[in-house]
Amino acid sequence: MSTKVAVVTGSNKGIGFAIVRGLCKHFKGVVYLTSRDVNRGRTAVATLNQEDLHPNYHQLDITDPKSIETFRDYLKANYGGIDLLVNNAAIAFKQNSTEPVAVQAEQTLFVNYFSVLATCEILFPILRNGARVVNISSSAGRLNNIPSEALRNRLKDPKLTIPELSALMKQYVEAAKQGTHAAEWGNSSYVVSKVGLTALTKIQQRNLEERDIKVNAVHPGYVDTDMTSHKGPLTIDEGAVGALFLALEAPDSVKGQYVWYDKRIVEWDGANPN
Template identity: 75%
Template sequence: MSGKVAIVTGSNKGIGYAIVRGLCKKFDGLVYLTSRDVERGKKAVADLEKEGLHPSFHQLDITDNKSIETFRDFIKEKHGGIDILVNNAAIAFTADAPEPAGVQAEQTIAVNYFSVLNTCEKLFPLIRNGGRVVNISSVMGHLRNIPSVELKNRFKDPNLTIPELSELMRQYIEAAKQGTHAPEWGNSSYAVSKVGLTALTMIQQRMLNDRDIKVNAVHPGYVDTDMTSHKGPLTIDEGAVAPLFLALEADDSVKGQYVWRDKQIISWDGPTPTPY
């Protein structure tokens, strides 16, 4: 085994679990399955060991700054760096969730955007030159989900900075709390969070170009998971196909892109292919 390291956040179940499974089969290095709940994470590792696979486990709660720092320090001391980082951890409210729009917006953006951003800021200094980052976005992360043309233009501004993007996320939360969000932002806090993550991907790529690090966002498909209330037609292993492609097989020229479940690069503000 080489000294290479791959990390998948939120990977004790669903697509993240399948990505760990695929990495264990194809990646010449150590694969870390992480989860905020230690017992669930250890059970997931034990289940994969029954398949003859051998991921390592470490607790990681991306909403807990201390947890991120503890994990970062562990990886730095034990391995010295990271070669693949898959940002998979996320939350989604169900369509019939009773929480007010403002609550859904604040909690969803906190996890799916700000916590991912914080995790990246802590871990990116450890990513080795030539490394790959895969941000798990969604069909909901396509710009078509933002009704406002002005907002779309701000999101895809090639000079957009992380502070400016974070301010956009805060403006959305405030609009949701005021109940004025729908005309410009739409009615899905999950969509806004994934649009934010996709925009972040493109900014991160610009920032990391000089380190030969590839950062891409991917729509894994509509998968049968807890997050989709098990309505998706795809298996978790089918949902892992495109993320694994970006982590392991994509040409080095694929960077700062929005990639579809069939491994094709698509325009972030153009038409979306079907099926999803």
Template identity: 70%
Template sequence: MSTKVAVVTGANKGIGFAIVRGLCKRFEGAVYLTSRSAERGAAAVAALEREGLRPRYHQLDITDTLSLETFRDHIKKNYDGIDILINNAGILFKSSSKEPLSVQAEQTLFVNYFSLVSSCDILFPILKNGARVINISSSFGHLSNIPSVELRNRLKDENLTVAELSVLMRQYVDAVKQGTQAAEWGNSSYAVSKVGVTALTNIQQRILNSRDIKVNSVYPGYVATDMSSFEGPLTPDEGAAAPLYLALDAPDTIKGKYVWYTKEIVNWDGIMPED
């Protein structure tokens, strides 16, 4: 019987680290903690080993095509494919950031959206039939964060393609550079990037239906991590609960959904629940 494989990106700290911990406790197979920094990744693995857990490690920078291809080739060489893929890696510029808004927009969309697209382009071919993919979104990823009705309708269009969605995401970056983004897109690059993640999830599910692969996006809650300046009321382990539910426990009928940290399915283009 072949070894099952679970992969978590951006997993050396915060929610990603907690997801790896939860998988190591329950998933019967190889659990890969991946991170951009090999040094920080090794430290994270050592911390889990001190808890008696046995994650495996591989360096993975989702913004680097060569890194993604190297990791893909490692999995292909050693396993039959991936059973669980949790796309957790992402960035957030804090309100105190000094970088120009145009730089923040370009970098946020590059990491949170475009690098996710690249990751999936490279790793989806080695997903096993029946695999589960969890894209970490946010409450900012709810469609109500986009002011323009026309844009909201475009983003939820069931015929929207990845290529067309990517054009929209580039249009946002261009609008920020021109200072014209507020009326249609709002002023949060993080929100636009996570709306992009949620929209991408919906498209991916349509594409992968024929392989019985379940793709869902999830808001893990307002978690106390360095990304939130440790202001969130939830612990990382609490933030890992909904992603772990989708990875391990959710019925196969839950696919192409936007899931809240309470494990409830939320209407992406309806009223956003209170946090």
């Protein structure tokens, strides 16, 4: 029987680190902690080693297709495939950032949508049947955060394809460059990136249905991390609960869903839950 393999992107700190910690405790297989920076990644592994947890490490920069391909080839050669992929790596500009909106839009969408998509396109072919994919979204990823009803309808269209979704994401970046984005898309590139990721989740589930692969998105809650400037009330381990639920515990019937940090399935285009 082949060894089961779990991969968490961007996991040297924050929620990703806590997801690795939880997987090391409960996933019956090999867990890969990954990071862009090798030294930070190895330091994170050493920290978990002190807790008697033993993840494996591999460098992975989701913004670099060659890095993803190298990791894919390594996993394929050593294990034949993977059984769990947690797409955690992401960026967010601070509210007081001085970078122009156009720069924030391009960089945020590049990492949070297009680079996650590239990671999936390269790694999905080595997902084993029965695998699970968890996309770390956000409460910002709720469809109702997009002002335009026409755009909302387009994004939730059950016939929407990945190329069509990517074209919409590019339209947002172009609108931000022109300064015409606010009326239809709102004023947050992070919102658009996470709405895009949640929409992608639903398309991916439709595309992978025949392979018995479950793809879900999760809002981890407002967590005390560098990304939130440590303003969130939840610990990183509390922020990992929803992702670990989808990775390890959720019934097979949970697929293509948008899940809250307390394990509730939430309507993507519904009201904000309490």
